[in-house]
Amino acid sequence: MKVLVIFFEKDGTVIPASLELVPAAGLIADEITAVYAGEDETCGNAVDYCSRAIYAAVKYDADPRTLTSVFAKIAKAEKTEYILLPGTVAGKELTGGIAARLDGAGFNQVTDIECRDKEIVFTRPVFSGMIYEHIGIRRNQVVFSTKPGSFPAVEMKKNRGKIELFKLSGEEQTGKTEKLKTVIKIAQQANLEEADIVVAGGRGVGDEAGFRLAEELASALGGMTGATRMAIDNGWVD
Numbered sequence: 001m002k003v004l005v006i007f008f009e010k011d012g013t014v015i016p017a018s019l020e021l022v023p024a025a026g027l028i029a030d031e032i033t034a035v036y037a038g039e040d041e042t043c044g045n046a047v048d049y050c051s052r053a054i055y056a057a058v059k060y061d062a063d064p065r066t067l068t069s070v071f072a073k074i075a076k077a078e079k080t081e082y083i084l085l086p087g088t089v090a091g092k093e094l095t096g097g098i099a100a101r102l103d104g105a106g107f108n109q110v111t112d113i114e115c116r117d118k119e120i121v122f123t124r125p126v127f128s129g130m131i132y133e134h135i136g137i138r139r140n141q142v143v144f145s146t147k148p149g150s151f152p153a154v155e156m157k158k159n160r161g162k163i164e165l166f167k168l169s170g171e172e173q174t175g176k177t178e179k180l181k182t183v184i185k186i187a188q189q190a191n192l193e194e195a196d197i198v199v200a201g202g203r204g205v206g207d208e209a210g211f212r213l214a215e216e217l218a219s220a221l222g223g224m225t226g227a228t229r230m231a232i233d234n235g236w237v238d
Contacts (some may be wrong), residue, residue: 001029002080005050006071007036008088014049016194017086017146022049022154024146025084027113028120035074037067047163048156054078056166064090068097074166075102075141085145095145104141111150148193197223201237203230211236 005021007014014036025032034050037058047053056070071094075083083098085091092108099106111132112123122135122144192198199221201214211231218225227237 019153072101099143200226202228
């Protein structure tokens, strides 16, 4: 059984959400191949985490249709049964597109994987996390993203693997869209998903001034501030 894990990088380093894919994939099969796109062939040294990696020389933040096409073609060429993506905005966006191109099943936010009587069962939250559902799939190819923080990040391997280049078509090399500008508004310096301590505020804090107390407590504890959707919609926090 073959499994592909799709690595995303930021500033030349594999993001933590991608590193969690390898242990998750290990619950399904032993043969795991890393797949990544980017302008730098090393992609944060992806082969330090998998024994084999496939590199596509296309921008990792390229047109989603381009990335969908590239990753789906690699999955077909590899005759892969399972394709894992990180649960980032981009990862969740690509999951459905890749599944559609492969005529497979696609779903997001997997928090657990279990083998039951020769059937692989996936667990994920639904209805805003109020309940969890268990999904058993009987399709040729399954594409899914994991919920960040659900699986431990993999450690580097002692022996580096090998990188194989995936040849792109002319259309995939040029892309179909042009990025004009990237706008990033940083509310906190660290990633909330990686925090050990989170102080969250919602309707109960009352107003914006009340939310400042939650931020002060988070700072005192060396943690970060989280917020419910209601607090964000009311403009108490970004």
